[in-house]
Amino acid sequence: MVIGGDAGGMGAAARARRLDPDLEIVALEKGEWTSYSACGIPYLVSGVVTGGLEALVARSPQVHRTKYRIDVRLRHEVTGIDLDMRRVEVRNHEHGRTLHLSFDELLIGTGARPLRPDVEGIDLPFVHGVQTLDDAGRLIAHARAADCRRVVVVGGGYIGIEMAEAFTERGAEVTLVEGGAQLMRTLDPDMARRVEAAVQRFGIELRTSTPVTGFADGEVHTDSGPIRADLVILGLGVTPNSELAADAGIETGAKGAVSVTPRQRTSAEGVWAAGDCCESFHLVSRRRLHVALGTVANRQARVAGTNLGGGSATFNGVVGTAITKLCGTEVSRTGLTEHECEAAGLDAVAATITSSTRAGYYPGAEEIAVKAVAERRTGRLLGMQIVGGAPGAGKRIDAVAVALHAGFTAEELNDADLAYAPPFGPVWDPVAVAARAVAKAAVAPS
Amino acid sequence: MVIGGDAGGMGAAARARRLDPDLEIVALEKGEWTSYSACGIPYLVSGVVTGGLEALVARSPQVHRTKYRIDVRLRHEVTGIDLDMRRVEVRNHEHGRTLHLSFDELLIGTGARPLRPDVEGIDLPFVHGVQTLDDAGRLIAHARAADCRRVVVVGGGYIGIEMAEAFTERGAEVTLVEGGAQLMRTLDPDMARRVEAAVQRFGIELRTSTPVTGFADGEVHTDSGPIRADLVILGLGVTPNSELAADAGIETGAKGAVSVTPRQRTSAEGVWAAGDCCESFHLVSRRRLHVALGTVANRQARVAGTNLGGGSATFNGVVGTAITKLCGTEVSRTGLTEHECEAAGLDAVAATITSSTRAGYYPGAEEIAVKAVAERRTGRLLGMQIVGGAPGAGKRIDAVAVALHAGFTAEELNDADLAYAPPFGPVWDPVAVAARAVAKAAVAPS
Numbered sequence: 032m033v034i035g036g037d038a039g040g041m042g043a044a045a046r047a048r049r050l051d052p053d054l055e056i057v058a059l060e061k062g063e064w065t066s067y068s069a070c071g072i073p074y075l076v077s078g079v080v081t082g083g084l085e086a087l088v089a090r091s092p093q094v095h096r097t098k099y100r101i102d103v104r105l106r107h108e109v110t111g112i113d114l115d116m117r118r119v120e121v122r123n124h125e126h127g128r129t130l131h132l133s134f135d136e137l138l139i140g141t142g143a144r145p146l147r148p149d150v151e152g153i154d155l156p157f158v159h160g161v162q163t164l165d166d167a168g169r170l171i172a173h174a175r176a177a178d179c180r181r182v183v184v185v186g187g188g189y190i191g192i193e194m195a196e197a198f199t200e201r202g203a204e205v206t207l208v209e210g211g212a213q214l215m216r217t218l219d220p221d222m223a224r225r226v227e228a229a230v231q232r233f234g235i236e237l238r239t240s241t242p243v244t245g246f247a248d249g250e251v252h253t254d255s256g257p258i259r260a261d262l263v264i265l266g267l268g269v270t271p272n273s274e275l276a277a278d279a280g281i282e283t284g285a286k287g288a289v290s291v292t293p294r295q296r297t298s299a300e301g302v303w304a305a306g307d308c309c310e311s312f313h314l315v316s317r318r319r320l321h322v323a324l325g326t327v328a329n330r331q332a333r334v335a336g337t338n339l340g341g342g343s344a345t346f347n348g349v350v351g352t353a354i355t356k357l358c359g360t361e362v363s364r365t366g367l368t369e370h371e372c373e374a375a376g377l378d379a380v381a382a383t384i385t386s387s388t389r390a391g392y393y394p395g396a397e398e399i400a401v402k403a404v405a406e407r408r409t410g411r412l413l414g415m416q417i418v419g420g421a422p423g424a425g426k427r428i429d430a431v432a433v434a435l436h437a438g439f440t441a442e443e444l445n446d447a448d449l450a451y452a453p454p455f456g457p458v459w460d461p462v463a464v465a466a467r468a469v470a471k472a473a474v475a476p477s
Numbered sequence: 478m479v480i481g482g483d484a485g486g487m488g489a490a491a492r493a494r495r496l497d498p499d500l501e502i503v504a505l506e507k508g509e510w511t512s513y514s515a516c517g518i519p520y521l522v523s524g525v526v527t528g529g530l531e532a533l534v535a536r537s538p539q540v541h542r543t544k545y546r547i548d549v550r551l552r553h554e555v556t557g558i559d560l561d562m563r564r565v566e567v568r569n570h571e572h573g574r575t576l577h578l579s580f581d582e583l584l585i586g587t588g589a590r591p592l593r594p595d596v597e598g599i600d601l602p603f604v605h606g607v608q609t610l611d612d613a614g615r616l617i618a619h620a621r622a623a624d625c626r627r628v629v630v631v632g633g634g635y636i637g638i639e640m641a642e643a644f645t646e647r648g649a650e651v652t653l654v655e656g657g658a659q660l661m662r663t664l665d666p667d668m669a670r671r672v673e674a675a676v677q678r679f680g681i682e683l684r685t686s687t688p689v690t691g692f693a694d695g696e697v698h699t700d701s702g703p704i705r706a707d708l709v710i711l712g713l714g715v716t717p718n719s720e721l722a723a724d725a726g727i728e729t730g731a732k733g734a735v736s737v738t739p740r741q742r743t744s745a746e747g748v749w750a751a752g753d754c755c756e757s758f759h760l761v762s763r764r765r766l767h768v769a770l771g772t773v774a775n776r777q778a779r780v781a782g783t784n785l786g787g788g789s790a791t792f793n794g795v796v797g798t799a800i801t802k803l804c805g806t807e808v809s810r811t812g813l814t815e816h817e818c819e820a821a822g823l824d825a826v827a828a829t830i831t832s833s834t835r836a837g838y839y840p841g842a843e844e845i846a847v848k849a850v851a852e853r854r855t856g857r858l859l860g861m862q863i864v865g866g867a868p869g870a871g872k873r874i875d876a877v878a879v880a881l882h883a884g885f886t887a888e889e890l891n892d893a894d895l896a897y898a899p900p901f902g903p904v905w906d907p908v909a910v911a912a913r914a915v916a917k918a919a920v921a922p923s
């Protein structure tokens with residue numbers, strides 16, 4: 032029995048089917064869609080991706096039914112898990128009926144939902160969160176039907192910025208409102224500054240340190256006065272949909288996400304979880320955290336599905352890698368920021384360098400800034416952040432992610448045999464230069 | 478005393494100066510230039526890079542003299558090294574005089590030169606090798622003065638293909654002649670096939686398995702008849718300029734390159750070497766080899782310069798990383814090919830996958846082929862090759878290079894937390910997919 036039709040749920044279901052042709056698999060999805068790329072929603076809104084909502088669907092319910100022989104039931108919302116009776120309570124929205132379905136093994140893949148601040152007007156119809164394809168459908172319908180000239184995005188994380196960019200590309204006047212002092216809290220402030228500059232160059236009005244106090248028809252209220260808005264997008268981050276699990280007595284942890292073992296098993300025998308609803312383990316900070324990213328969801332689902340299908344697999348953890356392209360600028364990070372190191376009690380040093388994405392003399396070279404973080408004295412690499420021009424800046428982070436998995440010192444990363452040719456960078460790769468700078472800083476007298 | 482004005486020599490000289498302000502440093506260069514990017518020459522020929530030969534110069538002789546206080550002497554060719562007398566014999570081409578200069582420590586950075594087959598007509602003036610900036614100057618002058626409508630490139634390595642592309646972009650009809658059965662012998666034949674297709678799509682006439690037997694005015698003679706040519710470029714690879722060292726009794730090794738310790742010291746006390754003239758150590762095959770690449774030259778120079786300047790550094794070795802952009806296609810490799818594994822006596826398995834450089838639904842997605850090689854049974858990662866569309870295919874190799882430095886299994890690379898967003902790839906990175914495929918192949922019954 033699988034709860035949830037996206038990456039966490041269906042990824043595990045499909046994987047289990049591959050390993051065991053005899054399993055009986057039922058998947059319950061409260062919405063209309065399965066196995067889609069929520070990461071693509073901003074590009075659908077902007078018009079960069081064409082072909083409608085279907086363009087983002089990797090595997091439709093029909094494909095799951097015929098190719099994977101999974102009994103996918105749409106508009107079936109699970110409202111309760113009874114661990115003693117080994118059954119779930121399900122609301123069939125199609126026929127308005129409630130039913131009970133038994134399971135031997137259960138996979139919870141309920142995902143996450145946008146955070147909605149508890150302020151006046153939050154439930155007005157012009158306020159949209161964007162997480163599921165159903166959300167995206169409603170948003171795009173609203174944007175088409177109404178004359179959305181003025182759009183306010185609340186929250187300056189990567190989803191907020193992506194949506195602000197998307198509506199700017201559609202021709203709207205967009206204001207991005209962030210309660211904190213910086214955009215992209217996944218970066219240190221000095222690196223976030225570069226993203227803010229790119230956002231402003233793109234024509235988005237940016238208001239940081241501006242908490243939203245409420246919504247009224249056509250207006251967003253803030254500390255520093257109202258902003259007119261035909262449409263509001265919430266980009267305040269997400270919270271795991273773990274209430275079903277918690278209500279059944281299953282253990283939860285970081286940010287309320289479902290706790291899992293490396294095999295993706297929950298605290299309950301025969302109950303598994305994968306995707307945005309559950310915790311991950313951070314291999315650098317050695318702490319549990321909640322990560323809501325497609326890559327992690329797919330990996331967890333593969334592990335859970337392997338174990339459900341009779342195989343054996345573990346998900347060892349993440350190193351905190353993320354990437355996005357915002358307003359023509361590539362932004363990536365892995366490991367811990369300087370700020371996160373403090374929070375984790377690590378004695379860290381940092382160094383930032385600027386370089387270029389191609390040899391200086393090669394046309395199209397763009398500036399790239401790389402901030403490296405390492406442990407004082409030992410020189411152990413702790414993380415890196417990259418902000419630079421497209422193409423060629425962001426994906427350099429993968430080499431750093433592998434170095435973190437390997438437990439490299441910054442010096443060892445600097446010594447790595449990275450690829451060079453003039454169309455791809457200077458002879459000393461920016462990542463190596465940053466690693467060298469932080470290696471030096473780590474042993475400098477403090 | 479430094480012999481050679483490019484990366485190996487001047488990189489070491491500048492590094493030594495940084496560490497020791499009191500060293501007396503003399504650098505002897507037989508040509509006219511110092512510290513330039515030979516890798517940029519094809520882009521100068523094609524017109525992609527503008528600004529003349531100077532555009533490729535990173536540090537001019539004047540900069541070395543004033544900023545680094547290095548006594549750079551141009552048109553000074555070293556003709557002998559006397560280890561007992563601790564002096565070099567130098568031909569000053571400026572004044573036509575021979576002189577002797579004493580040294581305490583010597584750095585050999587004599588580079589490499591294009592291989593010239595011993596066939597009739599090889600010394601005709603329309604046959605050009607391209608290695609130094611002086612070579613490039615002569616070639617461009619020739620191409621401008623004569624009506625170079627028909628260009629023949631002999632040798633299908635990356636320099637040959639880059640030059641064939643450059644002359645095609647200048648509007649010439651280019652024939653690329655390769656004696657062996659495939660282009661790019663640094664790739665396995667199946668991956669080379671993809672490069673060959675790109676070369677042909679670009680409009681270059683390709684003749685493989687066509688050994689050149691000689692040159693006559695306006696013609697290249699081959700096994701299968703003559704080819705008309707106004708200009709010939711040799712791209713048959715390079716051979717280290719190690720005769721000076723060998724004649725002085727200094728030990729040489731792979732392909733005749735100068736043997737060095739990890740500190741870049743030669744077999745002679747107080748004599749060091751760096752760059753294209755000397756050997757490297759391959760961390761995957763555990764063998765010595767000759768690598769003539771700018772990255773390696775710069776790394777070796779930094780190590781040699783550190784040791785010359787009173788510091789302590791070692792160059793642990795390479796993993797065989799290389800990248801190039803050819804006819805719109807990105808080509809990279811690291812570790813060992815299947816073929817190289819055989820030669821190294823490793824029991825290897827391989828797997829090739831195709832994927833795309835962006836999410837399938839995101840515009841501009843290009844095909845990328847990735848071939849992964851691993852050790853049978855143990856699953857130890859041995860190498861990877863990438864051929865794919867620009868941008869975004871080639872530099873993925875860096876993550877693999879770091880994994881090789883770390884001694885990862887293919888499975889461990891597959892488990893790495895690589896960055897994903899729709900503009901950068903599918904949710905499962907092509908490199909991870911290839912790693913997973915070869916991990917499976919490694920444990921399959923043979």
